Amino acid sequence: MNKPTPAIVAQGAVRRLPRTALLLLCIAYVLPGFLGREPWKSADMTAFGYMAELARGATAWLSPRLVGLPPDVDALLPYWLGAWAMQIAPAWIAPDFAARIPFGILLTLALLATWYGTYYLARNPEAQPVAFAFGGEALPPDYARAMADGGLLAFIACLGLAQLSHETTPALAQLCFTGLFFYALAALPYRKLAPAIGGVLGLTGLALSGAPAIATLLGTGGALIHLLDRSPEPDNKKYQFLWAAGIALLTLFVALLASLLDLWRWRIELPEASWPEWRSLGRLLLWFTWPAWPLALWTLWRWRYQLVRGGVPSRHLVLPLWFAGVAVGATLTTGSADRSLLLALPAMAALAAFALPTLGRSVAALIDWFTLIFFSGCALIIWVIWIAMQTGVPQQPAANVARLAPGFEPSFSLLPFLTAVAATLAWAWLVKWRVGRHRAAIWKSLVLPAGGAVLCWLLLMTVWLPLLDFARSYAPLVRRTMIVMQQQPSCVEAHGLSRSQIAAFQFHGHLLMKQAGSQARCPWLIVDKDAAKTLPAAADRTQWTMHSSMRHPSDRNEDLLIYKRTAQKGS
Structure with a gap:
């Protein structure tokens, strides 16, 4: 016996959130963080460094390098977007701001995809509220719109979204393309062209943004969910297999494309079997996805009888659950846990929205x-x-x-x-x-x-x-270092510096950075203090004299040693 849906919603409870208020809320969230700031350390500055190298033609587009170093994340499309924006932007626009423009668009697309993805999931017949004996229950379009408003609010409310969604890194691109593919699968039973475009862009963009494994998992699971779905439209049943096959072929194409571009990397890092490690992961899961995760768990509990009905999974529950599960799995098995968990937020927000019709007054008051x-x-x-x-x-x-x-x-x-x-x-x-x-x-x-x-x-x-x-930002550290050098040198050698530090010296100091031991014969050498012991293996110490040390004013763990060439040849 199928139990009725737990959602009991009257028409008066699904009045729409004023569009002007929702638009202003999104603008107030998107614009701050993209306007008026410096590139931040370290991932933000690192990604910008690769974009700047591509924009000035100093590295290959299919294999970006920063002073010979490959990126930490084997992505291409995010660096291309920033580089293209820098090349197109007029000279009066700062390069770092120009690089942030496409990423502001990506965040906007992620918000839209979350809203529309939740909307179409709520249109599913199994997600509809209980029909009243004498009418008056919420109409499907109005109910879906109110649920979508709730899903978008839950997405914005997630504490972990704020900083990472405003950085010019592959993580934001991955978030956007995950959201687009999530929308595509949610809307496929009701629309065809827009979901097809969103699916191609989402899955391909996700692979080109450094997450081909996640793209393959999401595509494979999405094809299976669509194949097993109980189609709401009778005419769609005969095409259901074809669409599932299309998703599977798209997934295969994306996997082959990633192989062709050499984007596959083994990144599995199982967490240590220690209490501090698991405690750290637990804390991340608790605060990063707050307040979506408790509402998502409440949804799974209240809708547990609708999760699988008649042996068929309910799309409005299984689809976001699969997306969230893949992202959480990546969080537990990769080094960049927070950036992997970021991809779970659109799906968790959609699940959180389905908790809203089932909340009692006391729970709602506690949240408030x-x-x-x-x-x-x-x-x-x-x-x-x-x-x-x-x-x-x-x-x-x-x-x-x-x-x-x-x-x-x-x-x-x-x-x-x-x-x-x-x-x-x-x-x-x-x-x-x-x-x-x-x-x-x-x-x-x-x-x-x-x-x-x-x-x-x-x-x-x-x-x-x-x-x-x-x-x-690295601007204070670079300014102090430039004062030590007194005049603009022809180039500067580096040893042990991180990619973000190298990018910062090139951007803020307008320095030409070279790896230590090269034939550049630069007049200055900058060494990370922790890498000083390995300097003799990279450069001839007899040619260098210790000049001074430099520390980031707000980071005691970031010390640099400044060396001056004993016999300078140009400066």
């Missing part, structure tokens, strides 16, 4: 109060520390900033300040609206989590941006 206290507290801390930086009062926060970022000089900018004030006032209005009396809407429980996440991210990217740039 916890969110209100948490994000209001975070916003208060941000403002207090900013006031302390500007005025010196309170003394303890000001002293902490001076200790953690020695040499930082606070500055005041009117536009960021006004933006931050407007965001804070908007948060106060949102809290007032939420605690006031208003018509019920199933997405209401995720308004405060999404609004609070946007508020704190926007505050960090406005009033705190100078401090974050000072602490998270």
Whole structure:
């Protein structure tokens, strides 16, 4: 006997979230982080370094190199996008900002894909609410739209999304293309052209962004889910096998393309069988996907009888569960756990949306109060520390900033300040609206989590941006090093520097970097302190004299040694 769906939703509960408010929320989330900042260490700066090398024609497009070093992530498309943007952009646009433009578009596409993916999953007949005896239940299009609003709010509210989704790295490209393929599979029973385009772009882009294994797993599982799906349209049943075969062929094509471009790499790193390692992974899973993961688990519990009905998996549950499972599996078996977990967020947000029609008032109230206290507290801390930086009062926060970022000089900018004030006032209005009396809407429980996440991210990217740039960029370190060199050298040799450090010296210092031991005969040599012991094997120490040491002002673990050539030949 099939149990009825747990969703009991009246038509009055699916009123749409005002489009203007939703659009402003997305704009307030997307733009900060792409505007007005320096490239951050280390993945952000590293990726930009490869883009800059491609843009100026210093490396091959199919095999990008940075001073002879291959990228950590064997991706191509993200570096191409940034390089093309830098080449197309007019001269008055800063190269680092030009490189961020396509990535802002990728984040926007990820938001759209999450909304439409959740929408079409909610259109599934098995996802519909219980039909009332005398009518009045939510209409399918209105119900799906309200669920999609909730899915998008859950996506934005995820704490781990903020920073990684605003960096110019392959991780953001992977997120976007995962979202596109997720949308394609969700919408395939209802649309054909747009899902076909989204599927091709999503799976191919995912492979070209350094995740061919994940693309192959998602494609294989997606083909099987579509093949076993109970089609909502009778006319689609005869084409169901053909579409599943098409997804399988696309997956095979993507795997062959990755092989042709040599993008396959063995990256499996099983976690150590130790409590600290598993505790670290557990903490990452808990905070990174908050608040989507508890709602997703609640969905699986409340909809457990609909997970498989009559031996057929329910698309609206199995599809996001497969996407989230693949990403979590990659998180547990790869070195870059947070960037792998990022790919689970669209699917987890969709699963979280299906918890909304089943939440009781007490649970919804608990979410609201916890969110209100948490994000209001975070916003208060941000403002207090900013006031302390500007005025010196309170003394303890000001002293902490001076200790953690020695040499930082606070500055005041009117536009960021006004933006931050407007965001804070908007948060106060949102809290007032939420605690006031208003018509019920199933997405209401995720308004405060999404609004609070946007508020704190926007505050960090406005009033705190100078401090974050000072602490998270290499610009202060490069400026100090250039003062030591006194004049622009013809080139600089490097030993033991990370890819991000090399890229930073090339971008901020406009230096031509060479590997130590090359025939360049550069007048200066920069060595990472931890790699100083291996320097004699790479360069002739008799030709170099220790000149000075340099430390990043906010990172005690980042020490550089500056050597000067004993017998210079040009400078």
